[in-house]
Amino acid sequence: MSTHTPTVAGTPTSRRPLNIIDQARSSGWARELALLPAIILAMVIGAVLSPQFLTANNLLNNVLVTSAVLGIVVIAESIILISGYFDLSLESVVGLAPMLAVWLVLPAAVGGSGWGWSPWGAFAAMFVLSIVIGLINGFLVGKLKLNAFMVTLAMLTLLRGLTMGLSGGKTLSGLPAEFLALGNTKWLGISIQIWLFVIFLVAAAIFMRSHPVGRKLYAMGGNNAAAAAAGIKTLRLTIGVFVAGAVIAAFAGLMLTGRIASVTANQGDGLIFTVFAAAVIGGISLNGGKGSMIGALSGVLLLGIIQNILVLSQVPSFWIQAIYGLIILSALIFNYLAGSRRTRRVV
């Protein structure tokens, strides 16, 4: 088809050249790196408050390792948010999945099933369970069009209850080596947890940015009807993201269990709030269609650093929760002021 210019000449509206801030904003980089100054500021505060903060030991073992599990769940939740949905039940999957695996393996005397499954069999069962959970969530939200918030909230409660019931409220420990390997192993002196987080992050970032399915998720989250009209199979993708989310959360739960060498009946309880906080601060829109994995990473890092500072600064533990909440509120306000407004034309 030939290129043609409109038959009637049009005069462009006069424009001033874009200054550097407008250029950065329009290219999207500003949004992704918006937290960088905040992270640097937090690190400076940390270094000032405590001499231990800037040590390799602290940064690697305390900040990054403890952030790894949260980070992986945030990746899962971010993909679901970008696709236009919510999943609150991920925190319960973090608890139930490893609980099931451990329960299948351990003898009855210490609270297990007594069926003596092999660890690998237990891992497989755990993943099958998470796939089923994802399928149910995806079906209810995608096919029956039930409210994602309510469905996954109900699922959160159900799964938490199952975890309680399965374990009798007990903490199970004395885990076989296969479970502990996820916590102990070090590659090149760095904990495997950090490696796994980095691998997940890079894979997710490339997937969301450059893979057709990733781009379709952005389209679906940004305007479901437009995506469907363009021929994107929205139902399939919806079920897919819920399944992927649950599977990733199950793996994160396994990592957590490996690190603390046990599985508690309320493992993961309350995690979802921090997950959402990290995602939102990192620029993931709750309306869908917007946000990046890099942004999610910066949200996780910022919260991890802040939590570390609170612990190191010897704030009485009773007050940590209040201060944490206050900081998150401030971060949200700052996020609004710094990022999301553009100079818009009046349409």
Added chain:
Amino acid sequence: MSGPAGPGERLNLRKGDIVVTANTQNAIEIRGLKKSFGSTQALTDANLIVRSGESRALLGRNGAGKSTLIAMLTGLVTPDSGSIHIQGANGEITEGPGSDAIACVYQKSTLVPELTVAENISLGAYPRKRWGSVDWAAIRRTAVDQLKDWGYERIADKTVADLEPLEKKIVEVCRALSRGPRILLLDEPTAGLDEGASHELFAQIDSLRQRGVTVIYVSHHLEEIFKVCDSVTILRDGRDVLTAQTADLTVNRIVNVMAGVSEEEAAAAKKGIAAEHRRQEQLGETRLTVSGARIGLRVLGANLTVRAGECVGLTGLDGAGHVQLAQAIAGQVAIENGTIEHNGHTLGQGNVIKTINAGVGFVPEDRHVNGYVPELSVEENATLTIVDRLRGRGGLINSGRRRACFTELSGAWAIKCDGPTQAVEELSGGNQQKVVLARALASNPDTLVLVHPTAGVDVTAKESIYESLRELRDSGRSLLIVSTDDTDLEICDRVIVMYKGEIHAELNAGYEEWELVGAIQGAEAAA
């Protein structure tokens, strides 16, 4: 303070001046407005003087500054400089915009469908009884009083969702006027109304003017302006370039002024693209065949064929079934009975991907609803239908291929944007529509189904779109254009008219306007 000003007299006003005119002749006095948004200069020197009781059309291409000017009239946006004086409900002229001084009826409905007409008319200002609870009787009385002027008091208790489009429009106007403003702003008021309803609306607007209401009329439908308005103001590049009586203007002159083109240039261009009547021999074989298609109660057995290189129009009243039929052909909905064949493929199951792969592209009715993803870039939106075909190494998208595809599409459609990575929501309405058109074309379809392809698009962008559609048709593609816009149908080789779910008439190019209007209304064709 200076003495009374006569109409048209130039005043040197400064911000803060209160102007009191002896006989309040001007309802609106806007002078020298300037406004820029970041790097874009939306208004450079806008002036608007409207006499009380006058009916003024406000015209301009997308990007001329019309929406910004309106936003300033209603107080949504403050100007960088210049003055605004508006006659308030009490007849006094005050400085600055008054959101209470101007009643606005926009294209998009602002009614709450679940509530009744009476509740909607008093929305946000429910009268209260002595102890604070809502006074339902007063609400009903207000509604009936307003509706009586129109002769529509019978709909006061109906739920808005149950109303006809014309009735909804009347409720909107009543709601806007119920607070007492003397100035009414109408933005594309005939959107969604068929011929008969539009005529009734014009009659009602006329009676409003008799009662002394000043009307500002914004529309892309130039024929309407001549029916309703005394005078016209045309904006271009952020300034008012012409204000004149409608009686002294022609459609051609208006279009030329809006585009900034002289009469000679326009005449030469028109000759070049004079509507040709395509002869039958130039068309190819039959490409699309629909027989006995049934969709619920909307389409009751429709047959039509489209040949290669043919441009077929499909039209009818609201609810005649033409939109549903087009959607079925494009794979958006499934047909319950009958067959749809395209290039040898059997379609009609409502499978969009299958339809796209069979060579049918689709441009949906409302771009805001299912046309584009607002925050994604122009590039991604335009290639959304062929995401899977852009794969490169490792199954990931090859951004070079995507960019090349977009460059070709944006050149073909003349999409104006800051760059391929600009978010589509930032573009003007006309360019957004072009992105949606490009998206449909990205899969290189043999047949393109378009529903209302120029809705909310200004005159020059419309011409640009028609030019591209003609090129598509000449290159051998088939076009099925579903529209109630007469100019859309003018580029078609023939127009199929549906009435109450069935194919009612087929008119070849060169039909008279009254033939089309009659067929749409279901009249029998003249022998």
